[in-house]
Amino acid sequence: MTEIFGVPIQALFGQLVLGLVNGCFYAMLSLGLAIIFGMLNIINFAHGAFYMIGAVFTWFVLDTWNISWWWSLLLAPLAVGIFGIVVERLLLKRLYKVDPLYGLLLTFGLALVIEGLFLHKHGSSGLPYGIPEVFQGALNLGFMFLPKYRAIVVGATLAVCFATWFVIERTQLGAYLRAGTENPPLVQAFGINVPVMITLTYAIGVGLAGLAGVLAAPTLQVSPLMGSNLIIVVFAVVVIGGMGSILGSIVTGLGLGLIEGLTKVFYSQASNTVVFMIMVLVLLVRPAGLFGREK
Amino acid sequence: MTKARARYLGYALLLAAGVLAPLVIYPVFLMNALCFALFACAFNLLLGYTGLLSFGHAAFFGTAAYVTGYTAKVMGLSTGLAILAGTAAAVLLGIVFGGLSIRRQGIYFAMITLALAQLIFFFYLQAPFTGGEDGLQGIPRGKLFWVINLENDRILYYVVFAIFLFGFLLIHRTIHSPFGQVMKAIRENEPRAVSLGYDVNKYKLMAFVLSAGLAGLAGATNAIVFTFVTLTDVDWHTSGDVVLMTLLGGMGSIFGPVVGAFSIVTLESKLSDKVGSLVTVIIGAIFCVCVLLFRRGIVGEIQGLYRRVVGNRV
Numbered sequence: 162m163t164e165i166f167g168v169p170i171q172a173l174f175g176q177l178v179l180g181l182v183n184g185c186f187y188a189m190l191s192l193g194l195a196i197i198f199g200m201l202n203i204i205n206f207a208h209g210a211f212y213m214i215g216a217v218f219t220w221f222v223l224d225t226w227n228i229s230w231w232w233s234l235l236l237a238p239l240a241v242g243i244f245g246i247v248v249e250r251l252l253l254k255r256l257y258k259v260d261p262l263y264g265l266l267l268t269f270g271l272a273l274v275i276e277g278l279f280l281h282k283h284g285s286s287g288l289p290y291g292i293p294e295v296f297q298g299a300l301n302l303g304f305m306f307l308p309k310y311r312a313i314v315v316g317a318t319l320a321v322c323f324a325t326w327f328v329i330e331r332t333q334l335g336a337y338l339r340a341g342t343e344n345p346p347l348v349q350a351f352g353i354n355v356p357v358m359i360t361l362t363y364a365i366g367v368g369l370a371g372l373a374g375v376l377a378a379p380t381l382q383v384s385p386l387m388g389s390n391l392i393i394v395v396f397a398v399v400v401i402g403g404m405g406s407i408l409g410s411i412v413t414g415l416g417l418g419l420i421e422g423l424t425k426v427f428y429s430q431a432s433n434t435v436v437f438m439i440m441v442l443v444l445l446v447r448p449a450g451l452f453g454r455e456k
Numbered sequence: 457m458t459k460a461r462a463r464y465l466g467y468a469l470l471l472a473a474g475v476l477a478p479l480v481i482y483p484v485f486l487m488n489a490l491c492f493a494l495f496a497c498a499f500n501l502l503l504g505y506t507g508l509l510s511f512g513h514a515a516f517f518g519t520a521a522y523v524t525g526y527t528a529k530v531m532g533l534s535t536g537l538a539i540l541a542g543t544a545a546a547v548l549l550g551i552v553f554g555g556l557s558i559r560r561q562g563i564y565f566a567m568i569t570l571a572l573a574q575l576i577f578f579f580y581l582q583a584p585f586t587g588g589e590d591g592l593q594g595i596p597r598g599k600l601f602w603v604i605n606l607e608n609d610r611i612l613y614y615v616v617f618a619i620f621l622f623g624f625l626l627i628h629r630t631i632h633s634p635f636g637q638v639m640k641a642i643r644e645n646e647p648r649a650v651s652l653g654y655d656v657n658k659y660k661l662m663a664f665v666l667s668a669g670l671a672g673l674a675g676a677t678n679a680i681v682f683t684f685v686t687l688t689d690v691d692w693h694t695s696g697d698v699v700l701m702t703l704l705g706g707m708g709s710i711f712g713p714v715v716g717a718f719s720i721v722t723l724e725s726k727l728s729d730k731v732g733s734l735v736t737v738i739i740g741a742i743f744c745v746c747v748l749l750f751r752r753g754i755v756g757e758i759q760g761l762y763r764r765v766v767g768n769r770v
Contacts, residue, residue, distance in 0.1 A: 204563045255748055262509050263747050265566055266703065269696060270743025277736035393692065397571040400564060430582060437575035441556060444568065448559040 168426050174305040176422045182311050182380060184418015185318035186212075189373040190395045191402065191410040192325060197366035198404050199342040200359055203253065203264030209392030210275040211241050211367040215374020216383045217279060220288045230293045233375050241371025242364040249363040254356075272389065279385035287382035296379075314376050321372065322411045329407060338362065397440040403453020413451060474617055483609040484681065489721040490620045491678040496701040496713030497627050498670035503699070504708035505631050506663045507643030508558075509566045512573025513671050513698050515553065518690030519576065520546040520672030521679035525592040526585055528680070535598035535606060539619075539676040546672020547665055549576075554664030558657055561646075570692060577690045591686030595679060612681065619677050623670050628710055630666065639663050671698075693736075700739060703746050706753025715754050 164170065190208055197205050205211075215237045222228040222236065248271065256263050296310040329335035341348045341358055349355045381387065402413030417436050425432040443451065477486055495517055502508045524542030527533040533541065557568040580586045587593065597606040606612045630636050638659050641649045650656050679685045688694060697720060705716025720739075727735050750757050 198563075204567065252744065252748065259751070261563055262566065263751065265509070265563060266699065267744055267747040269699075270740045270747065273696070273740025273743065274737050275740075277734060277740060281733050281737070389692075393570055393574045396567040397574075400560070400567050400571065434575050434578045437571050437578075440568070440571055441575075444556050444559050 171305050173426055176426045177419060178305075178307060178311050178315075178422075180418045180420070180422015180425070181415065182314050182418070183421060184415040185314055186373050186377055186381075186391065186414075187395055187398045187418055188322060188411045188414025189318055189369055189376075190391065191398045191414050192322060192407065193366040193369040194395065194399055195404040195407065195410045196325075196329070196369075197363055200338065200362040201249075201253065201257070201264070202261045203256070203268065204261075204396075205363075205366065206265055206268040206392065207248075207272040207275065208268075208367065208370050208395070209388030209390075210272040211245065211370040211388070212374045212377070212391065213279065213385060213388030214244070214275065215241050215371030216290075216378045216381075216387060217283065217288070217374075217385065218371070219375045219378040220290045220383045223290070224288075230375070230379065233378075234372070237375045238368040238371040241374075242368035245364045245367035246360055248367075249360050253363065272392075276385055276389055283385055285384060285386055287384045290378045290383050292379040310380060314380060317376060318373075321369070325369070326407050326411070394436050397436050399450075401436075401440050401443045401450060403450025405450070405453045409450075409452025474621075475614075478610055478613045483613040485721075485725060487609075487613055487616045487681045488678065489718050490616050491674045491681065492698070492701065492721050493714040493717035494620050494623045494677075495671050495674035496698050496705070496717040497624055497710075498667045498674065499698045500702045500707055500713040501627055501630065501639075501670070502663055502667040503702055504712070505636065505643060506639045506660060507646075508660065508664070509699070510557070510569040510664075510667075511566045511692070511695050511699065512553070512569035512571075512576075513667075514690050514692065514694035515573040515576040516546040516549060516668040516671040517675035517678070517694065517698075518580065518685070518687075519549050520675035521685040521689045522580060522586055522592060524676040524679045525595040525685045528598060529592065529595045530585070534600075534602065535596075535680060536600050538598075539673070539680065542676030542679070543669055543672045546675065547669040550665040550668025550672075551661075553668065554661045558660045558664065570695070573690070573692060573695055577687070577692070580690055581687060586685075586687075589687065591684055593684045595683045595685070597680055597683060606680070616677055616681060619673065623673055624710075624714075627670065631710070635659070635662070696743075697739070700743055700746070702753075703751075704742060704753055706755035706757070706759075709753070709755045709759065712753050712755040719754070 190212060194205060194208055197203060197208075218237045218240055219230065219233040222233060223230070228236070252267060252271070253264060256267060292310045296313055299306040299308045300312065327335075329338060337348065337353055337358065341353070341355055345355050377383075377387070398414055398417055399410070401417065402409045404410065417439065420439070421432055421435055424435045431438070495513070499510065499513050502510055520542035522542075523545040524538045527541045528535060528538035553569065553572050556572065557565050560568055581588060585592075597612065599605055600615055604611060604615070606615065631639070638649065638654055641652070641654070642656055642659060646656060649659075675689060678689070701716035701720050702713045703716070704719060705714065706712030723738070724735060727738060731738070746753070752760060
């Protein structure tokens, strides 16, 4: 069998694909964080919790009502988005006039509440969720076997990220959004309902997290703790990429996933710290982040 | 009675309460609360007085705890030296973390400190000397200055109380010094402080290192009290707990974090056997209520109330 640096090429590509799958979740979550931050000026600590809700929701509806993964793909982001609207209207709305740090603290508390409730209900062990039948098995690419479902996750993420980029950069609605990010009072003066836009932005941002949760359910362990483990890495991703550009967060997310996959092959002890170490490097060399602008 | 005299009387009463408390209340509980009170005061130096929200302070608390535990148990250092070694380790880590994280401001600062602390967490999870998931068990309490036997809870309590007082007075002194005034100026308006000619980053770093060192002192002492260190001490939940203690008690007030720490430690010890895993939910809910309803915290609200009542009379 062919080897690269003493590693079988099969294993190398296998880990790279796995890394890419993780990178997809980083990209989708940091994308949502960036959109929310742009409009609300709040870092949504509860983002990991929303992602977890998406995954547990997917498991729950299959387990109780036998609702398939395909329906969850639609229902979970919707449910998470509606929950997001409630959170924004009831809680976050009251914090827009104070220091943005309070938004971080509130969503941190919210994340603890959500995670605690799910832990109480489901316990910390993983909830089993199978891969949808159509995607079982693997494709033979000649040099490796590509599990079908992983290919689907990567494809779906790229599609969703592209769609988000397109809506924000190329449509009327996106233009309002970008204008609202720059100067909310002026946009409001032009007769656009900014508060509704803010609410919808938050709903879409957390909806993306919910969708990431649905995609994660068949391939990662579904558990109430899955969100908080992920969100801190995503924060590091956001620091590395900077929240200035949408394309930036997507590229950074996928790239760091790949690097993490590579690290697993060559020096597995560092695989869960490599993202943080890259963050340290980036802070030393380019404090504003790879795609960020220093304000 | 003049205002100053009333204040000194208040301090004297608090001191007396501190001295007499172990006669009534279980000393280990008190020591734990005092360690967290010092931890929260150190954290408040950063959040309340410099306006920097660190979400990774457990790294300093835990690092000092591990170093103290390791030097006392494996290297056989005497207790006092072990605590000093732990504190020194936290100071060194504070220099590294501070130097990195003050390169960004506001929300990014919080995310960077959280990510760095997570890096440290994974390091301790894998490092051979920490005992991984089992933690570092059986740390000897030993003797202070080779004479004072710390195995006795009451005696240890007074040592912990003295350490707490030392840290508390150091913080009190710092925030009332010219250095403390500059810290507050940075909190209120950073560009203005820069325009006045202050090297803002130098001050931020100094505040960060001081805060890290005192958080370390608290962690080191806590390790001696409990005679074990586990990964919980470096976990991000612990970083969150100390944020909550400061927020609940009242950030930017000197007694706030003490009140907050005693409230949370009491709450956690009373609730954990009653509601079990729901403790996190309650902690999270308190967080939300604090942020939404009383951002000044317990001490801040009482001060506000007092001022209103006194103001009305005049």
